[in-house]
Amino acid sequence: MGPANTDNYMIAGYVVSFVTMGLYLLSLYIRTRNLKRDLETYEAMDNEKK
């Protein structure tokens, strides 16, 4: 008797791992982009005040 057929569980495990890491990378990218936009806006407002 060979090993149990548990391929679907293995696939699910690796899909979850890569999707989670991918989402985290996406969140880092989006937060950085938004903060850069905020920085530009505040710098422009600061220059107007001067």
Place this chain on the structure above:
Amino acid sequence: MQSKPMALTILDVLSIIGIGVATYFALVYAPTEAVMGNVQRVFYFHVGTAWVGLVGFVVAAVSGIVYLVTKDMRWDRFEVAAVEVSTMFFFITIVLGSIWARPAWNTWWTWDPRLTTAAVTELIYIAYFMLRAGIEEPEKRARFGAVYALLGGLSAPITFMVIRLFRTIHPVVVGTASAEAQGGFDMSGDMLTSMFVSLGAFTILFVSLMWHRIRLGGLEEKVEELKLKVSM
């Protein structure tokens, strides 16, 4: 924000290569386990993510101590980065464990000491972000966060040691398993190699992600300062 350092770019490339190699070792190089079959292959990522997750929580606790001593906000950014990246990796650890448990233990979840301490650890660090989000003043937020990270850091060694100290069904990779342990397996040389490749790959990825998160923290601080200046 300063331009991206060359060392970080190199680290990013190494991380991608490392995770690719670790995936190859886990899915192709490592032999199929004789009883459980292919689901055992999630073990390599399970251990890799658990390693960086728990080490990161300890790193956060140490950063918290250094912040409390020096009051240098750079250590607060370091602490936040360690907690955030570790919480993400530890989430993967828990989900992979649950997926493995279904065919191995015939259940997705059981309140075994290891699973319970792992779940509590994850919840402690989710609450860490809720605590920080509720505090406006940066110094106060950093101080409370440091104390919390320091106390929360105790959960990492407890989670690591619990399967070595209590009766549990969770298998033990290093050390002696409890008599009740279910789903353990004898590691062949190829399995051991694959595990170490995974540990190395996740360590590089962890350092790279932490560095990115620290840079993001610096940008957050800059925006916060400028916002305050403009509003005055």
